[in-house]
Amino acid sequence: xxxxYSPQEVEDRLYQKxxxxxxxxxxxxxxxxxxxxxxxxxxxxGVLTMGHVLNNTIQDILARRARQEGKSVLWLPGTDHAGIxxxxxxxxxxxxxxxxxxxxxxxxxxxxxxxxxxxxxxIILKQLQKLxxxxxxxxxxxxxxxxxxxxxxxxxxxxxxxxxVYRGQRMVNWCxxxxxxxxxxxxIMKPQKSFLYKVRYNILExxxxxxxxxTTRPETIVGDVALAIHPEDPRWKNLKGKHVLRPINPxxxxxxxxxxxxRDFGTGVLKITPAHDKLDFEIAKRHDLxxxxxxxxxxxxxxxxxxxxxxxxxxxxxxxxxxxxxxEGLLIExxxxxxxxxxxxxxxxxxxxxxxxxxxxxxxxxxxAKRAVKDGHISFFPxxxxxxxxxxxxxxxxxxxxxxLWWGHRIPVWYRKGGVRSDPxxxxxxxxxxxxxxxxxxxxxxxxxxxxxxxxxxxxxGWPDEEAMETKGFDYFYPTSALVTGPDIxxxxxxxxxxxxxxxxxxxxxxxxxxxxxxxxxRVPFKEVYFTGIIRDSDGRKMxxxxxxxxxxxxxxxxxxxxxLRHGIMSIAPKGQDIRFSEERIEQGRNFCxxxxxxxxxxxxxxxxQDNSIIxxxxxxxxxxxxxxxxxxxxxxxxxTLNDVDRLYEAxxxxxxxxxxxxxxxxxxxxxxxxxSKPRMxxxxxxxxxxxxxxxxxxxxxxxLHPFTPFITEELWFVLGFANGQSIQGFSPGKGxxxxxxxxxxxxxxxxxxxxxxxxxxxxxxxxRALKAERNLSNNRQVEFFYMTxxxxxxxxxxxxxxxxxxxxxxxxKKADSTPSGLPACVTPLGSxxxxxxxxxxIKSERTRLHKEVTTLEGIIRGIEAKLRNSSFVDKAxxxxxxxxxxxxxxxxxxxxxxxxxxxxxx
RNA sequence: GGGGGAUUAGCUCAGUUGGUUAGAGCGCAUGCAUGACACGCAUGAGGUCGGCAGUUCGAAUCUGCCAUCUCCCA
Numbered sequence: 001x002x003x004x005y006s007p008q009e010v011e012d013r014l015y016q017k018x019x020x021x022x023x024x025x026x027x028x029x030x031x032x033x034x035x036x037x038x039x040x041x042x043x044x045x046g047v048l049t050m051g052h053v054l055n056n057t058i059q060d061i062l063a064r065r066a067r068q069e070g071k072s073v074l075w076l077p078g079t080d081h082a083g084i085x086x087x088x089x090x091x092x093x094x095x096x097x098x099x100x101x102x103x104x105x106x107x108x109x110x111x112x113x114x115x116x117x118x119x120x121x122x123i124i125l126k127q128l129q130k131l132x133x134x135x136x137x138x139x140x141x142x143x144x145x146x147x148x149x150x151x152x153x154x155x156x157x158x159x160x161x162x163x164x165v166y167r168g169q170r171m172v173n174w175c176x177x178x179x180x181x182x183x184x185x186x187x188i189m190k191p192q193k194s195f196l197y198k199v200r201y202n203i204l205e206x207x208x209x210x211x212x213x214x215t216t217r218p219e220t221i222v223g224d225v226a227l228a229i230h231p232e233d234p235r236w237k238n239l240k241g242k243h244v245l246r247p248i249n250p251x252x253x254x255x256x257x258x259x260x261x262x263r264d265f266g267t268g269v270l271k272i273t274p275a276h277d278k279l280d281f282e283i284a285k286r287h288d289l290x291x292x293x294x295x296x297x298x299x300x301x302x303x304x305x306x307x308x309x310x311x312x313x314x315x316x317x318x319x320x321x322x323x324x325x326x327x328e329g330l331l332i333e334x335x336x337x338x339x340x341x342x343x344x345x346x347x348x349x350x351x352x353x354x355x356x357x358x359x360x361x362x363x364x365x366x367x368x369a370k371r372a373v374k375d376g377h378i379s380f381f382p383x384x385x386x387x388x389x390x391x392x393x394x395x396x397x398x399x400x401x402x403x404x405l406w407w408g409h410r411i412p413v414w415y416r417k418g419g420v421r422s423d424p425x426x427x428x429x430x431x432x433x434x435x436x437x438x439x440x441x442x443x444x445x446x447x448x449x450x451x452x453x454x455x456x457x458x459x460x461x462g463w464p465d466e467e468a469m470e471t472k473g474f475d476y477f478y479p480t481s482a483l484v485t486g487p488d489i490x491x492x493x494x495x496x497x498x499x500x501x502x503x504x505x506x507x508x509x510x511x512x513x514x515x516x517x518x519x520x521x522x523r524v525p526f527k528e529v530y531f532t533g534i535i536r537d538s539d540g541r542k543m544x545x546x547x548x549x550x551x552x553x554x555x556x557x558x559x560x561x562x563x564x565l566r567h568g569i570m571s572i573a574p575k576g577q578d579i580r581f582s583e584e585r586i587e588q589g590r591n592f593c594x595x596x597x598x599x600x601x602x603x604x605x606x607x608x609x610q611d612n613s614i615i616x617x618x619x620x621x622x623x624x625x626x627x628x629x630x631x632x633x634x635x636x637x638x639x640x641t642l643n644d645v646d647r648l649y650e651a652x653x654x655x656x657x658x659x660x661x662x663x664x665x666x667x668x669x670x671x672x673x674x675x676x677s678k679p680r681m682x683x684x685x686x687x688x689x690x691x692x693x694x695x696x697x698x699x700x701x702x703x704x705l706h707p708f709t710p711f712i713t714e715e716l717w718f719v720l721g722f723a724n725g726q727s728i729q730g731f732s733p734g735k736g737x738x739x740x741x742x743x744x745x746x747x748x749x750x751x752x753x754x755x756x757x758x759x760x761x762x763x764x765x766x767x768x769r770a771l772k773a774e775r776n777l778s779n780n781r782q783v784e785f786f787y788m789t790x791x792x793x794x795x796x797x798x799x800x801x802x803x804x805x806x807x808x809x810x811x812x813x814k815k816a817d818s819t820p821s822g823l824p825a826c827v828t829p830l831g832s833x834x835x836x837x838x839x840x841x842x843i844k845s846e847r848t849r850l851h852k853e854v855t856t857l858e859g860i861i862r863g864i865e866a867k868l869r870n871s872s873f874v875d876k877a878x879x880x881x882x883x884x885x886x887x888x889x890x891x892x893x894x895x896x897x898x899x900x901x902x903x904x905x906x907x
Numbered sequence: 908g909g910g911g912g913a914u915u916a917g918c919u920c921a922g923u924u925g926g927u928u929a930g931a932g933c934g935c936a937u938g939c940a941u942g943a944c945a946c947g948c949a950u951g952a953g954g955u956c957g958g959c960a961g962u963u964c965g966a967a968u969c970u971g972c973c974a975u976c977u978c979c980c981a
Contacts, residue, residue: 387910388979391979391980392980487979488978490979577912577913582919585919585933588946591946594944597944598947599943601944603943604943605943647923651923655920656921656923659932671948675948678942766949769949772938773937773949773950776937776938778939779938779939779941780949781939809941856928860928863928867964872965874964875964876964877965878926881927881965888927
């Protein structure tokens with residue numbers, strides 16, 4: 001074995017081997033429990049980010065752990081066509097060739113986009129393989145696959161027939177860059193520094209009088225149709241029924257009273273621009289006001305804005321209108337103002353509320369979706385996301401599902417040629433085009449991408465095609481076991497998938513009939529949802545392309561290995577908290593792998609492992625009379641670790657899982673057990689016993705670590721000859737009780753007292769080492785110690801003399817009959833020890849050190865004494881707490897006495 | 908405006924229902940080429956647990972108020 005672990009060769013070789021042996025294929029096996037996860041489909045044209053690394057490492061850990069437990073595991077991969085994002089990218093690529101989408105025409109463009117996707121798409125899947133993800137790649141699904149598309153269309157048609165889908169003219173979020181409507185969820189509110197303009201609207205009936213109106217969007221003045229006041233606002237009672245003159249493109253406008261007006265904003269007078277504001281639109285409808293659209297789809301002003309402004313870009317128009325108002329003395333003032341402006345999530349431009357005709361979905365099964373989570377059919381980790389989820393469902397708005405794009409699932413609606421489009425009598429809605437197609441024209445729009453991905457757990461398993469469901473194991477794998485995703489798509493995706501599952505799984509249930517408890521349990525798409533944190537840079541900023549603060553995971557893999565990256569990212573991922581990334585942590589992941597490699601290397605150098613194929617055969621190599629307290633203690637710690645890991649997995653506490661494994665491996669096993677074993681391994685007699693114990697520990701350590709660092713553990717599993725060359729993937733670390741039982745069956749009983757004894761010895765060693773280190777004696781420098789103790793502890797010391805000598809770097813331990821004078825001393829759980837030094841002892845600094853310890857101990861003792869004097873503590877606290885305090889007091893008093901003696905000996 | 912989260916060592920974070928002397932990793936200091944590992948070993952320094960009040964025999968932990976940061980929704 002090489003001195004340092006080099007992951008590159010190992011990782012590629014093993015991954016190819018796993019693929020070849022079809023280790024990841026999800027088989028329908030009724031003799032086993034199923035375990036399934038569907039991947040949150042990444043954008044097909046995307047590349048791997050740190051967020052993907054975190055998210056997919058967690059899924060891989062769950063999948064590998066389930067495989068070890070003997071379940072039949074399906075981790076189903078795939079990609080999302082990402083309508084707007086992909087179309088934008090393809091259009092940009094076309095633009096470089098000087099072509100536009102319109103020039104190509106719809107059919108040509110789609111062909112072009114599909115080619116582009118096939119060329120650039122799927123890179124991310126290869127990257128996931130580099131990370132070690134154990135997806136069933138043969139099952140890879142893309143949302144624009146034929147069968148998936150049929151499912152999307154089928155869902156639309158079903159929802160339409162069930163009365164959930166409607167077409168209507170509504171105020172929507174319009175993206176002037178993408179030229180499409182967006183759902184509320186795709187709009188991001190951002191605080192903007194702008195100006196609040198106060199504009200003068202002259203009152204027609206009272207010459208010279210005017211009202212002051214505040215607005216942040218003066219360019220919409222040309223679309224004003226009225227002013228509105230609150231009916232109970234005393235300031236404006238006399239205005240009711242009067243008219244004002246529109247300050248630009250002058251026109252008489254009525255003043256209406258409406259309760260929706262915010263009295264405390266500005267002067268309490270609101271200008272009404274119904275075509276370009278949601279609230280204004282509502283008010284206009286109530287008062288029967290006209291609706292004047294002044295914007296084109298691309299955000300420029302149209303002919304209704306008047307010939308002066310027609311064709312002007314919206315923000316340019318704003319500047320000019322402000323200038324004109326000012327020149328005419330109609331601008332009272334403009335003050336700096338910060339307000340929230342909605343931005344298009346994808347195009348990052350301010351959206352415009354715009355009146356347009358779109359397809360909407362009334363969400364199905366909202367009530368059941370709440371119950372599914374409230375009643376525990378679906379559990380969220382961390383639990384607090386339930387609140388966010390329920391709050392959204394309480395305030396849910398209909399979903400605008402049509403998009404003015406070409407790349408996506410075209411809406412399966414045809415309009416009768418020559419008929420009025422808004423009349424449903426002229427619609428044909430169906431999975432297949434109408435037979436007399438020449439009389440019909442299909443809707444131009446496509447569906448929101450999320451209106452396809454909300455079917456993900458259903459459609460990837462074959463729904464709604466019954467034959468496909470059979471072969472893909474729908475009944476076996478659905479509901480899926482866990483979903484791992486970011487909280488940022490809890491509304492976009494998680495909540496919608498739940499509603500889709502409730503509506504579509506199983507037989508149709510009429511709209512007004514609620515699902516039963518049992519039906520909900522069967523229909524939910526997953527049972528547990530784990531929300532990861534969001535990865536930030538070391539300054540706490542979100543990672544983004546524009547900031548350039550996002551490291552390339554592939555570079556990190558090249559530098560530290562996939563295992564190192566996985567270990568590093570998992571060690572900094574606290575449950576549901578945002579994560580501050582730093583490359584140092586990945587470096588630590590690599591260091592961990594190297595440590596693991598080297599301890600196995602050391603094991604190998606101590607002799608080729610004999611039969612390590614099964615744990616019972618390893619146990620046969622143990623001579624029970626050679627078992628030491630250290631052997632017992634490490635096995636007990638191993639059992640504890642197995643139990644802790646089991647418990648922490650249940651709670652999705654991944655970084656705690658890793659932490660307890662880390663601590664057992666590094667501190668208990670490497671720093672202590674291996675070190676204490678070294679003298680035993682050189683004397684030959686009980687070497688085999690000791691190596692067998694090491695093999696048991698290493699075997700379990702590899703098994704425990706395998707979900708986190710799959711490559712190196714598999715490699716070392718082979719090196720040390722576990723399981724006769726079978727992959728580590730099929731073996732479970734088991735529970736602590738399993739280990740204890742196996743040992744018991746072979747006649748090995750572990751004494752729980754050994755744990756305490758070993759920890760006392762460890763404390764002793766630390767004290768002895770410190771005594772040396774205080775005077776800069778290197779830890780390998782051989783020294784001698786005197787000690788004074790009681791007969792029982794003396795027996796312990798003699799019993800493990802060899803390991804104490806090795807661990808402390810000593811050549812002798814000599815019993816003293818009286819306190820040796822003038823020697824540096826320490827008080828340990830096994831007695832007082834004195835460093836035997838003929839020269840060079842700095843008595844003064846030694847006294848200082850011991851004095852400090854006396855002060856500390858006296859403080860502790862005072863605290864405990866005060867507590868025990870307090871009668872209410874003694875009366876009310878549980879007995880074991882009081883006894884604990886008493887024991888603590890006597891221990892510390894004893895220690896204090898010995899230190900004082902040592903101090904006197906230094907006179 | 909409504910809601911969530913955070914505040915513990917220089918940094919990043921643990922601390923499960925209140926109960927021995929608050930932990931880890933990194934960093935720092937000192938020593939060490941020791942026959943697994945310098946991607947390592949050993950030892951050590953470093954914290955009035957954001958502030959104030961309250962509940963309790965006992966508060967990092969529970970309650971209230973305040974401060975700062977952050978996210979989501981309107």
